[in-house]
Amino acid sequence: MNILLPASVPEALDQLANDATALPMAGGTDLLVHWPVRGEAHERTYVDLSRLDSLKPLRWTADELMLGGLTTYWDVIRDARASEEFPLLVDAARQVGAIQIQARGTWAGNIVNASPAADGVPVLMAYDAVVVLESRRGREEVPLDRFYSGYKQMKRRPDQLVVGIRIPRRRYTYQVFEKVGARRAQAIAKVGLAVTRSGAGWRVVAASVAPTIRRCPAVERLLETGAAPEGPDDLLPTLAQDVAPIDDIRSSAHYRTRVMARVLYHDLSDFWGKGA
């Protein structure tokens, strides 16, 4: 194992360009679980980002919120404007582990860890977040809903570093985040759902029901029509076009599909005129 400790972003980009197997490390909450002390010794090189102070703060501009590459969940939880304008970011952050993880874990790390059960990614995607990647070759921006191409597969190339996450500021008329886990805290999602509605339309994002976090275009189209389902089961054919859950240690495909339909139905019951 080798650790590189760049003092600046350009230095980190040089190190990533020089070694295609090097892995950037931020808060370490995912990587330390497989650290040599616990797992097997390995020859991997880590580019540690902890000295890159320029990536830490989140910034508000007239038309967007920009999370830094090292902005943590706790940074967002404690930002009063985030609670007002992007409440789902705060809802989701508060369900990531507990304070000990929220204080270290980063939004960018959640994106590149690429877990299909991530908590931060669904809400970012429901807010049309854009991943800002930088390398010695220059800057590239990839909308988060086009960032993943398969299980743990993503558009980030090995020499690229996530230096920020851009979130457009919009007026939302509807927003909800649901996480179904075995326990309220310290649990990994069996099913996750983030839904928003703005002038840009509906966004429905599902977690833990496909190889990647993904939008549900068929459900979004159904919402645009305003047609109300009679009950949760009516949503199953539409959901089947969007998700492909599996059986694993945390849940079964059958349970996940049923719960997703019920959560969606009940969360949107006001919109569909079905009462609470």
Next chain:
Amino acid sequence: MPAISITFTLNGSPVTVEVDPAARLLDTLRYQLALTGTKEGCGEGECGACTVYLDGLPVNSCLIPTYQVRAHRVETVESLDPSALEPFERCGATQCGACTPGVVMTAWWIHEHPELLGTHTIRELMAGNLCRCTGYDGIIDSVEEAMGERGRGKREG
């Protein structure tokens, strides 16, 4: 890879240690610096037994490579006044004791930041500290009791 020499502030005083790059803060504290109050439970960031403060926030020391605390501020359970434990003893919240050092660290952090209770419940803030005896109600009662008698100080120096 050779050892890395780092200096950081530990319980108010500067310390310099030579660490393996793979060393976890938990192990450095316990085995190099002899601060054995910090315990290892799960070793993967679930249980909170290894909770310390890094720049004033509770973190799992099992998930932090020691080199990352270079030039930062770390406080362990040894920095707390023993009186921080009293509400837990009174409420019967120290059962087997395995979780207690981590529990007391998170509880004291809440005690020092009552503004957090404007947005969070004690139970949510304590959710990162698992108690294998399942003595959660006693733990919550202890924190509530401690919040009711704020003002008793941390050990000086």
